[in-house]
Amino acid sequence: LDQLQPVGYERPMPVVPGFEVEFVNAGHLLGSAYARARIGGHTMLFGGDLGRYSRPVLPDPSPIEAADILLVESTYGDRLHEPDDGGQRLATIVDQTAQRGGKLIIPSFAIGRVEEVLYWLKRLEEARRIPVLPVYVDSPMAAAALRFYTDRISELDPELHRVARDLCIF
Incomplete structure (x- = not known):
């Protein structure tokens, strides 16, 4: 090395x-x-x-x-991804679950997906599209990745960089 x-x-x-x-x-x-x-x-x-x-x-x-x-690498080379819906699908699921008094468990592939889910949860809360709920990340690898992202916030998406400190996402 x-x-x-x-x-x-x-x-x-x-x-x-x-x-x-x-x-x-x-x-x-x-x-x-x-x-x-x-x-x-x-x-x-x-x-x-x-x-x-x-x-x-x-x-x-x-x-x-x-x-x-x-x-x-071509895992997804034979298909098109759906366009981003601005968190609408997640908002609907979270809101329905909260209204029933349920618990929402979101299994997430360790790196990359967790950060995006946390981003959308925070944005949806700030926009008052979902209630503010406790969020727990139960993954040592994801927690380490979140620390890595926090330490390198200037390298993230420019839009996120502008609002990250206010949203306290990571």
């Missing part, structure tokens, strides 16, 4: 003469990137998950330029 160095986004690094690599924001998780390599006039993109546009919490992924070769 002593040989590793952190690198920022979109900073081309020469590997050997005629071959350079740069990392570009993938918008999937905080700090995620895809690699753009250039060699001999050709461009190759290599990446894992690519984030979605117009999502809360994380900034949009950087646009992908033309490439001669594209190597990507």
Whole structure:
């Protein structure tokens, strides 16, 4: 690990003469990137998950330029995601559950999803679309991720960055 160095986004690094690599924001998780390599006039993109546009919490992924070769993870490559509904579906479920006096348990994949659910719960409470309710996060990994996000709030979505201190999301 002593040989590793952190690198920022979109900073081309020469590997050997005629071959350079740069990392570009993938918008999937905080700090995620895809690699753009250039060699001999050709461009190759290599990446894992690519984030979605117009999502809360994380900034949009950087646009992908033309490439001669594209190597990507493709779990959702054969479908389109539904557009964001502004928390409407979550608001309906929370409100119905609260009106019945019920408890709402939201299982969430550890990193990324928890932050988004907390974001929407807080935004919906502030907009008075749902009642203010106690929220518990029961996941050491998610709690660690929330601390990570809190420490790097300036790297989050610009809209969230503007309102995060008032909302106390993380």
